[in-house]
Every structure is written in C-alpha cells, then in structure tokens.
Amino acid sequence: MRLKMPFPAPPDFASASTVQMTSQHLPQVLNVEQSAYSHPWTQGNFVDSIASGYHMPVWFQGEHLLGYLVAMRGADELHLLNITVAPGFQRRGWGGHMLRTLIDWSRERGVHAIWLEVRASNRAGMALYQAHGFDLQGERKNYYPVSSNQREDAVVMGLQW
Ligand SMILES: CC(C)(COP(=O)(O)OP(=O)(O)OC[C@H]1O[C@@H](n2cnc3c(N)ncnc32)[C@H](O)[C@@H]1OP(=O)(O)O)[C@@H](O)C(=O)NCCC(=O)NCCS
Structure with a gap:
C-alpha cells in the first residue's frame, strides 16, 4: 500500500528548462501576467524590455510556462x-x-546588489524576498495604481554582497 504524502512532493527543479524571453513567448507570458496581477504589465512593457536587452529568463516544464523574470542590469x-x-x-x-x-x-557577472520595488500589500512577494536575504530599504509613496483615484506605496527592498 502506498503511504499518502501529507504535502505535495517538492518540485523537481532539474525538470524545468530556461530560455531567454522572445516575442514568440508573449502570448503565454501575457496570459500568465494577466492571471497573476490586478495591474499586469502590457505587451508593450515586455516588447520594450526585450528590445532593451534586459535579462528575461522564462522557465518551462514541458509545454507549461512556470514563470519568468525581468531584470535590468547596471554596472x-x-x-x-x-x-x-x-x-x-x-x-x-x-x-x-x-x-x-x-x-x-x-x-557570476560581478553584480553586487539587487534592488526591487514591491507593493506594500504584497505579503507573498515580501516574504519571498525576505526569505532570500533581502532587507527593507525604504518606500516610494503612491507608486502603484490601485484604482482610478487610489494609489499604493511601494516598499523598496535590496540584497547586497
Ligand atoms: C511572489 C511569487 C513570485 C512567489 O512565488 P512562489 O513560487 O509562489 O514562491 P515559493 O513557493 O518559492 O515560496 C518561497 C517563500 O516565499 C514566501 N511566500 C510565497 N508565497 C507566499 C504566500 N502566498 N504567502 C506568504 N508567503 C509566501 C514564503 O516565505 C515561501 O516559503 P515557504 O513556502 O517555505 O513558506 C508568486 O506568488 C507570484 O508570482 N505572485 C504574483 C506576482 C507577484 O506578486 N510577483 C512579485 C511582484 S514584486
């Protein structure tokens, strides 16, 4: 008899493949983006980021798009x-x-700090960053839209080494 696992099995990270995002991925990326955020990035935001040469890995497991990130590198x-x-x-x-x-x-590329902004209400995002050593660095007032007449603060977080 098989024992019932109390929690789902941990993900098999090696089973995922990574590619740099291109315009070919945009239909799938936009589908995920629109289902993950109240205020998703537009197609134009992704097109501009690709054109700017940002680091944009996309993770797949088979046909399924697992996730992606967009990072802008300075010196x-x-x-x-x-x-x-x-x-x-x-x-x-x-x-x-x-x-x-x-x-x-x-x-590996000589970067010494990673910075980001996260919505003050995004507990999952903040918990993820804190679990990986990011600290609170400050806030930007009324940074993100909430509705036509309401905005939300951003928390600035950073990891330096
Ligand atoms: C934020 C996000 C990227 C986290 O990805 P994820 O795969 O769900 O996160 P993980 O499973 O790797 O979780 C890592 C840690 O983050 C924290 N975390 C993740 N989701 C959380 C949630 N819903 N509530 C509280 N903590 C959470 C926990 O500390 C967790 O560790 P644990 O599971 O051991 O407790 C994902 O929830 C997401 O895409 N959300 C929508 C988009 C978004 O908000 N992006 C960030 C914008 S700044």
Missing part, C-alpha cells in the same frame, strides 16, 4: 522589474528557485 547592480510564477504553480518553491538562479547569475 554592478541589478534592478528586478518583474518576477512571476504562474498561479497554478505558486507556493511550490519555483519563485525561490527563480530568485536563487538570478542571484547566482548576478554573482
């Missing part, structure tokens, strides 16, 4: 602009895996 700093795990794959460790991969990628 020795990196700004994480977007990190998203497809809703059906969230809370299984993929976000942490993607973030660790980005930290390793940055270290």
